[in-house]
Amino acid sequence: MHNAYFHFAAPQNEPVLNYAPGSPERAALKKQLAAFKAAPADIPMYIGGKEVRTGKTVDIRPPHEIKHKLGHFHMGDASHVQTAIDAALAAQAQWAATPWEQRAAIFLRAAELIATKYRYHMNAATMLGQSKNAYQAEIDSACELIDFLRFNVHYLGEIYKQQPYSPAGIHNRTEYRPLEGFVLAVTPFNFTAIGGNLPTAPAMCGNVVVWKPANTQVFAASMFMQILLEAGLPDGVINLVYAEGPVLGDVCFAHRHFAGIHFTGSTGVFQQMWKTIGGNIDKYRSYPRIVGETGGKDFVVAHASAPVDVVVTALARGAFEYQGQKCSAASRAYLPDSMADEVLEKLKATLGTMKMGTVEDFGNFINAVIDERSFDKISAYIAQAKKDPKVKIIAGGNYSKTDGYFIEPTVIHTTDPKYRTMCEEIFGPVLTVYTYKADQFEETLQLVDSTSDYALTGSILATDRYAIELATRKLVNSAGNFYINDKPTGAVVGQQPFGGARASGTNDKAGSMLNLYRWLNARTIKETMVPPVDYRYAFLRADDDV
Ligand SMILES: NC(=O)c1ccc[n+]([C@@H]2O[C@H](COP(=O)([O-])OP(=O)(O)OC[C@H]3O[C@@H](n4cnc5c(N)ncnc54)[C@H](O)[C@@H]3O)[C@@H](O)[C@H]2O)c1
Numbered sequence: 001m002h003n004a005y006f007h008f009a010a011p012q013n014e015p016v017l018n019y020a021p022g023s024p025e026r027a028a029l030k031k032q033l034a035a036f037k038a039a040p041a042d043i044p045m046y047i048g049g050k051e052v053r054t055g056k057t058v059d060i061r062p063p064h065e066i067k068h069k070l071g072h073f074h075m076g077d078a079s080h081v082q083t084a085i086d087a088a089l090a091a092q093a094q095w096a097a098t099p100w101e102q103r104a105a106i107f108l109r110a111a112e113l114i115a116t117k118y119r120y121h122m123n124a125a126t127m128l129g130q131s132k133n134a135y136q137a138e139i140d141s142a143c144e145l146i147d148f149l150r151f152n153v154h155y156l157g158e159i160y161k162q163q164p165y166s167p168a169g170i171h172n173r174t175e176y177r178p179l180e181g182f183v184l185a186v187t188p189f190n191f192t193a194i195g196g197n198l199p200t201a202p203a204m205c206g207n208v209v210v211w212k213p214a215n216t217q218v219f220a221a222s223m224f225m226q227i228l229l230e231a232g233l234p235d236g237v238i239n240l241v242y243a244e245g246p247v248l249g250d251v252c253f254a255h256r257h258f259a260g261i262h263f264t265g266s267t268g269v270f271q272q273m274w275k276t277i278g279g280n281i282d283k284y285r286s287y288p289r290i291v292g293e294t295g296g297k298d299f300v301v302a303h304a305s306a307p308v309d310v311v312v313t314a315l316a317r318g319a320f321e322y323q324g325q326k327c328s329a330a331s332r333a334y335l336p337d338s339m340a341d342e343v344l345e346k347l348k349a350t351l352g353t354m355k356m357g358t359v360e361d362f363g364n365f366i367n368a369v370i371d372e373r374s375f376d377k378i379s380a381y382i383a384q385a386k387k388d389p390k391v392k393i394i395a396g397g398n399y400s401k402t403d404g405y406f407i408e409p410t411v412i413h414t415t416d417p418k419y420r421t422m423c424e425e426i427f428g429p430v431l432t433v434y435t436y437k438a439d440q441f442e443e444t445l446q447l448v449d450s451t452s453d454y455a456l457t458g459s460i461l462a463t464d465r466y467a468i469e470l471a472t473r474k475l476v477n478s479a480g481n482f483y484i485n486d487k488p489t490g491a492v493v494g495q496q497p498f499g500g501a502r503a504s505g506t507n508d509k510a511g512s513m514l515n516l517y518r519w520l521n522a523r524t525i526k527e528t529m530v531p532p533v534d535y536r537y538a539f540l541r542a543d544d545d546v
């Protein structure tokens, strides 16, 4: 029963706690880290609201301390994916019919639970499972996830309010239905907040969801699933399964009721999914919505007018926070010859102060990369660079996987602007720098635009307003998130809607109205108050009819 219009006011961003020495949040987080390490977790799938254990377990180990076992999760197979789809479809009608304000309350309650009761659980799980330091976990698994939930509730309310014009005698209205079928959410390892947003954004819109996180993010993902259930999410609305990607794809993409994919991950995986969906197009009841945010090769262009310390800091933070494992991370930089030597010298000195190690030692800025596969891939780029005459490693370059997957923040200098580490996504702590002639700024912008297939994020650092204007114009299609005098990372929900174009994705801007529209299927309703009773137009009528 709806006897009122319900309004969800625009929220404020969740304040970021700083975990300074002596702060209560630091003590609480350390306590939670110790608790997780002391009690290995047995993590089930959640299908139709039930915990499902298969006995086929996969160990979870902190990437920075691989000898320690945090617990294990139960791996599923094709039958569990099928059961998850069945559970979702069984929940569909009742969930779609649930009044919006009742659905919204569940997600607002989940946000509140994370902000209060479970903040340190979420952060500690992310720190240990994904090797993030306390600050990087706080901005991800607490603040960004809370913001996604609260802002999406507000945005969806704003969408529902949008109604067409009705002239006299007619009432026009638009109803924002969920999609017919289930939505598949496939999420990456690097952001707990993305893991949470991808299933909840469609679910909030009244859709039912099958959610598969990356194996290396299951520890925090399962914690969020428990919070959703505690917040009152009905059984079957979101079903959390762990399965090999191709197994998942085989079942979901061949299903008649597959209604859409909400994906974040690498470009290659997304393109393969799109091809499979295209090949199966005649199987589906409706055209599936395909939303994917993927890889990046994000740039920083410094103009000769930029202050050196601004450039050094933007590169140090932009390239190396969370070991460069952000799709937005600065991974290619263009420095004018007027300042390149000074910037590189100061950058090397800055990186020398960054301590690397476990997440429990809060003095460490750098932790480990996510897993052995990633370690091997990143270190192979560095090993190759050491041999290549076109490039020189000017900082870092060492790595070890004895205790954890540690790679030093590494800076490569190249004389070839199309060297492979200027073009390919490495997804690790590796920055490649090219020096350009300061009087060739405009030509360099052309180079930036044409060097990589990606177009996710990028920065221009300058004080000269003409340079800023030129870069903004010339790089109009080079990045979906463009930063002036800032690093290219750290988008905040509600402030900088996030996503890129070209090979970087469909640019549906997570955490914004643009994204929510993709999970809605509008129905237009026209109601005529006094219907006509004669088919003839006035000019067809005989004079004696008038
Ligand atoms: N643009 C963005 O907003 C954004 C944000 C975060 C990460 N990323 C990108 O994500 C990548 C890093 O994350 P990752 O290593 O977890 O990515 P990934 O592509 O390896 O995995 C992403 C998800 O896809 C699943 N998957 C892998 N192969 C599959 C298959 N064949 N079928 C179905 N599912 C499959 C994985 O298990 C995981 O859940 C980087 O390329 C990064 O740029 C992009």
Ligand SMILES: N[C@@H](CCC=O)C(=O)O
Binding pocket: 190, 191, 325, 326, 327, 328, 488, 489, 490, 491, 492, 498
């Ligand atoms: N939204 C995050 C990046 C997400 C990708 O990994 C940022 O803006 O840094």
